[in-house]
Amino acid sequence: MAEAIFWTALAGIAYVYAGYPLLLLVWRRWGRRPVGKRPKEPSVSLVIAMRNERKNVQRKMQNCFELDYPAGKLQVIVSLDAPTDGTEALVREYAGKGVEVVYSPVHRGKAEALNSGVARATGEVVVFADARQRFEKDAVRELVANFADTSVGAVSGELVLLEEQTNAVGAYWRYEKRLRAMESDIHSVPGATGAIYAIRRELFAPLSPGTILDDVVIPMRIVLAGKRVIFDPAARAYEVTSQSTESEYERKARTLAGNYQLFAQMPELLAPWRNPIFVQMVSHKLGRLLVPYCLAALFLSNLFLLQGSYVVVLVGQLLWYTLAGAGWLVSTRYSESPI
Amino acid sequence: MRNMFRRVVLVPYTFVLMNWAAVAGLYYFTRGSRNIWNPRHS
Numbered sequence: 420m421a422e423a424i425f426w427t428a429l430a431g432i433a434y435v436y437a438g439y440p441l442l443l444l445v446w447r448r449w450g451r452r453p454v455g456k457r458p459k460e461p462s463v464s465l466v467i468a469m470r471n472e473r474k475n476v477q478r479k480m481q482n483c484f485e486l487d488y489p490a491g492k493l494q495v496i497v498s499l500d501a502p503t504d505g506t507e508a509l510v511r512e513y514a515g516k517g518v519e520v521v522y523s524p525v526h527r528g529k530a531e532a533l534n535s536g537v538a539r540a541t542g543e544v545v546v547f548a549d550a551r552q553r554f555e556k557d558a559v560r561e562l563v564a565n566f567a568d569t570s571v572g573a574v575s576g577e578l579v580l581l582e583e584q585t586n587a588v589g590a591y592w593r594y595e596k597r598l599r600a601m602e603s604d605i606h607s608v609p610g611a612t613g614a615i616y617a618i619r620r621e622l623f624a625p626l627s628p629g630t631i632l633d634d635v636v637i638p639m640r641i642v643l644a645g646k647r648v649i650f651d652p653a654a655r656a657y658e659v660t661s662q663s664t665e666s667e668y669e670r671k672a673r674t675l676a677g678n679y680q681l682f683a684q685m686p687e688l689l690a691p692w693r694n695p696i697f698v699q700m701v702s703h704k705l706g707r708l709l710v711p712y713c714l715a716a717l718f719l720s721n722l723f724l725l726q727g728s729y730v731v732v733l734v735g736q737l738l739w740y741t742l743a744g745a746g747w748l749v750s751t752r753y754s755e756s757p758i
Numbered sequence: 759m760r761n762m763f764r765r766v767v768l769v770p771y772t773f774v775l776m777n778w779a780a781v782a783g784l785y786y787f788t789r790g791s792r793n794i795w796n797p798r799h800s
C-alpha cells in the first residue's frame with residue numbers, strides 16, 4: 420500500500436514539473452500552429468481597473484498617452500472601484516484629455532470594475548491593464564497585430580519583472596513563461612497575464628461578482644468558444660519590483676485560490692470533450708493544485724518504506740526540507756533580497 | 759560563499775513555500791474570495 424502511494428505521488432510530481440514540459444516540447448515539435456500576425460489598426464479600448472492607486476495614476480496615464488497607436492483609435496477607460504486615497508481626483512484630471520472615467524461609489528471588486536469598464540468600451544479590441552505596470556510603446560500595436568489571424572480570440576503579452584533575474588522566484592517565473600510559450604504554440608495558454616492582455620470585444624461576457632482570476636476566466640471562456648488564446652512576448656509591460664519570496668507567496672496563494680474558484684465555476688474545463696486544451700489545463704493548473712498533497716503523500720509513505728533505496732530517498736527528502744527550513748531562516752533575516 | 763549558501767537554501771525554501779501556497783489557496787477559497795486588488799502578475 421505504502422509502495423503504491425509512494426510511486427503514484429512521485430509519478431504525479433515528476434509529471435507536473437518535468438514530464439509535462441517534455442510533453443510540450445515534443446508536442447510543439449509536431450503540432451505547432453503558427454499565428455498569422457500582421458500589422459493592423461483596429462479601434463482599441465484600453466480598460467484599467469483601479470482602486471487605491473494614487474501613487475501610480477500619473478505615471479500610468481502618461482504611459483497611455485505615449486503609446487504608439489493612433490489617438491483616434493484608442494479609447495482609454497479607467498474604471499474606479501470606490502477608491503479612498505484620492506485616486507478619483509487624480510484620474511478626473513485626465514478626463515479632459517481623452518480619458519473616460521467610470522466610477523463606482525461602492526466597493527464591488529475588480530471583476531465588477533472590469534465589467535463596468537468593458538460596458539463603456541466601443542473598440543473592436545479590448546486591452547486590459549493594471550495601474551502599476553508600464554507598457555512598452557508598441558505593446559498595443561503588437562497585441563492587436565495577432566488579431567489578423569481570425570482563429571485568435573485573445574492575446575496575452577509578457578510582463579517583464581525588472582529584477583527577476585536575481586532571485587529564485589525569477590527563475591520560477593521564467594520557467595512559467597517558457598511553459599506558456601510552448602502552450603501558445605500548440606493551441607492556447609490556459610490564462611493570460613493580467614497586466615497586459617487583449618481580447619476581441621465581441622467575445623467578452625460579464626464576469627461573476629467576486630471572480631478572483633479575471634485573466635484566466637475571460638481567456639478560458641474564449642477557448643471554450645473555439646478561439647485561441649496566445650502568448651506574444653513581443654507585447655511587453657514592465658514592473659519594477661523587489662519581488663521577495665514572501666510577496667510571491669501571497670500572489671501565488673491568491674492565484675491558486677482563484678484556480679479552485681475557476682474549477683468550481685467552470686467545471687466544463689475538466690471535460691475533455693468540451694475543453695480543447697484539457698491536457699494543458701489538467702497538467703498546468705490542476706496539477707499545481709495537487710502537487711503539495713503528492714509531496715505530503717511521498718514523505719509520509721516513505722516513512723513506512725525503510726529499506727533499500729527508499730532510505731536514500733527519505734534522507735534526500737529530509738535534507739531538502741531541512742534546507743528549506745534554513746532558507747526560511749535566511750529569508751527572515753534578509754527579507755528584502757532573497758538571493 | 760555566503761551568497762552560495764543563500765542560493766542553496768532559498769531554492770528548496772521557495773519550492774516548499776510555493777507549494778504551501780496551494781494549500782493556503784484552498785483555505786482562502788473555502789473561506790471566501792480574497793482581496794484581489796494589488797495583483798502583481800499572473
